Amino acid sequence: MKAVRFHEYGGPGVLRYEDVEQPVPGAGQVRIRVAATSFNSVDGNIRGGFMQGPIPVVLPHTPGIDVAGTVDALGEGVDGLEVGDEVIGFLPMDKPGAAAEYVLAPAEVLTTAPKSVPLSDAAALPLVGLTAYQALFDHAKLTAGQRVLINGAGGAVGGYAVQLAKGAGAHVIATASPRSGEAVKSAGADEVIDHTTSGVTAAVTEQVDVVLNLAPVDPADLGALATLVRPGGVVVNTTVWMPAPADEDRGVRGVNLFVRSDAGQLAQLVALVDSGELRVDVAERVPMPELPALHARAADGAVHGKVVVVPATA
Numbered sequence: 001m002k003a004v005r006f007h008e009y010g011g012p013g014v015l016r017y018e019d020v021e022q023p024v025p026g027a028g029q030v031r032i033r034v035a036a037t038s039f040n041s042v043d044g045n046i047r048g049g050f051m052q053g054p055i056p057v058v059l060p061h062t063p064g065i066d067v068a069g070t071v072d073a074l075g076e077g078v079d080g081l082e083v084g085d086e087v088i089g090f091l092p093m094d095k096p097g098a099a100a101e102y103v104l105a106p107a108e109v110l111t112t113a114p115k116s117v118p119l120s121d122a123a124a125l126p127l128v129g130l131t132a133y134q135a136l137f138d139h140a141k142l143t144a145g146q147r148v149l150i151n152g153a154g155g156a157v158g159g160y161a162v163q164l165a166k167g168a169g170a171h172v173i174a175t176a177s178p179r180s181g182e183a184v185k186s187a188g189a190d191e192v193i194d195h196t197t198s199g200v201t202a203a204v205t206e207q208v209d210v211v212l213n214l215a216p217v218d219p220a221d222l223g224a225l226a227t228l229v230r231p232g233g234v235v236v237n238t239t240v241w242m243p244a245p246a247d248e249d250r251g252v253r254g255v256n257l258f259v260r261s262d263a264g265q266l267a268q269l270v271a272l273v274d275s276g277e278l279r280v281d282v283a284e285r286v287p288m289p290e291l292p293a294l295h296a297r298a299a300d301g302a303v304h305g306k307v308v309v310v311p312a313t314a
Helices: 042-048 126-139 155-165 178-186 217-226 263-274 288-299
Strands: 002-006 015-019 029-038 066-074 085-089 102-108 111-112 146-149 171-176 191-194 208-213 230-235 254-255 284-287 307-310
Touching: 002 288, 015 288, 029 085, 029 155, 042 085, 066 126, 085 126, 085 263, 126 155, 126 208, 126 230, 126 254, 146 155, 155 263, 155 307, 171 178, 171 230, 178 191, 191 307, 208 217, 208 284, 217 254, 217 288, 288 307
Parallel strands: 146 171, 146 208, 171 191, 208 230, 230 254, 284 307
Antiparallel strands: 002 015, 029 066, 029 102, 029 307, 066 085, 085 111
16 A cells, blocks of 8 residues: 655655555554545654654654544454444554555544545544644633633634634634634634734733633743633643643633544534534645645645645545
8 A cells, every 4th residue: 555654754855655564453443444634733743853752653654643534444342333434533643644545543533424524524623623622621611601712713723613612602702814814704703813913912802711822922922811811711722832821829720732532522523513513624635645745835834724635546
């Protein structure tokens, strides 16, 4: 089978599209014929060698944390799945990923794919959807009637976060650039702040219950976000190389989010997709042999929106 792998850490040029052996599922595993994976910024950080501590991969390594595809073979002891089932999942970050024609997955990370979108497009959901869900509900405990500021809402996580927060009955304030402002508004934001022309702390005139920071902002700007939170509120931060700010005197918590795979939560997101309450947006569909070029564009800041990566035979 064909796969994209890197044999050493480095820039996008270390990625190779090459022949590899088709994997055989072990106990508790399934083999998936890949319909698509997606590009996530962490893929570039893993390839560059910047995540060797928290995500120790074995070289050569195949990227691709998200998977959408069809169950092709079952390992021993797998129940609840059958060959031919269409599934999606968030794969273990330290194992071979889905930038390949076939990939192995632990059965427990998979859930049935949504029926209302093409199977390949469903690869745009797992990691970013779970990040938004866990930030808002596991960590921020967001409830109806609360006010939430989503800083950096123009990205893939932000699009899901706006939809989920609005669907939960929150008042959503979102920051975005002019390029993504309309998309953020159509996702359900009540207020959109153009962060290229307005300082966020000056633009938010009434305190919020929750700040979700998705943007790689200056540490001072990140710290200032805590001042926008009412006493007892929370700042959830996904840019984990900077610690989430807190204010103990006012009871404002700071939470650093490390997303985890959760098939149950992913099934809830799929149900929202199929009921029309959650929109899956795909900006580009890129053939797998072009993954090195996609990594290069991302390194130059030239990738906007969610990109799914499909096998060359798809």
